[in-house]
Amino acid sequence: MPNIYFRTILIHLFLARGGFAAVTVTETFVDFDRAARHDHSLDIVSPHLTVHHIESLVVLTEAIKVHGAVASIQLNHVGNANHPSTIKDGKNPIGPSGFVRKDGIVVEEMDEEMMMEVANNYANAVAAAKDFGFDMVMIHGGHGWLLAQFLSPLTNKRKDKYGGSLENRARFPLMVLDEIRIYPNGITVKDKDGKEIFYEADTVVYAVGMKPKKDVVESLRGSVAMFRAIGDCVKPAKVLEAVRDGMFAAMDIL
Incomplete structure (x- = not known):
């Protein structure tokens, strides 16, 4: 260095x-x-x-x-x-x-x-x-x-x-x-009716896991209106990618 x-x-x-x-x-x-x-x-x-x-x-x-x-x-x-x-x-x-x-x-x-x-x-x-x-x-x-x-x-x-x-x-x-x-504590998503819902960082992390809450998964079916860096993510785009991956994995489990 x-x-x-x-x-x-x-x-x-x-x-x-x-x-x-x-x-x-x-x-x-x-x-x-x-x-x-x-x-x-x-x-x-x-x-x-x-x-x-x-x-x-x-x-x-x-x-x-x-x-x-x-x-x-x-x-x-x-x-x-x-x-x-x-x-x-x-x-x-x-x-x-x-x-x-x-x-x-x-x-x-x-x-x-x-x-x-x-x-x-x-x-x-x-x-x-x-x-x-x-x-x-x-x-x-x-x-x-x-x-x-x-x-x-x-x-x-x-x-x-x-x-x-x-x-x-x-x-x-x-x-x-x-x-x-x-600022750095969560993510706002839209549900299927267009209503914005805010989830704190721990909830989002849970949603990306293998056994997320069903209502969180349902809300993530909508488009993401805003996203912020959480946890150890340096780039916000990585958070969005992780949320989407977690959503599709959860849908398969459910």
Whole structure:
């Protein structure tokens, strides 16, 4: 593996072996569009990671856990502190409020669609971290980055429900936490009448097994409206494939 991965793995392995209860991999960005301020952080979110990259991530988490430590990773979005030179297609940075920085860079005020996109990116990153073997995530809410920008009245000048009082300023950071909590835990399918039914991850795993519940199998006869990575699946498509295989196997048994 490349030296950078080898050194990274050794450093975290030595920390774990030294007796730390938890070892956190520092500042990993939730996307490489507007969240990242540089391109040399650990990448867990890009859609086309190489097999070598994925294997290196798994070796990293196992190196931490083999000595009894909890493998943790810090997730961040830099918000209005970013620069067009490090943003995809040279776009402007985003933040809770729009303004022109002292260096002349225009910061775009986030609308609710942008907020939901960022919150989903956090959720995707957490799901990926879980797939790669991390036991815990640290959501970076300090140092003047995006979540802190919403919380601070110095950088949040909004007049809507996301600004003003502390309760309002905390609304977006709490949205991020809510999306993280609900994201990687199940699958939504349509029954034969088109009604959407949500099954938690353990139910879906059971449905893919050799003796699933009949009502779950019946619902899976319909088209899958939405699917998410669960368990140890790195790619959501693999979950859909497994569900379909499990459905046909179950139908044969029944």
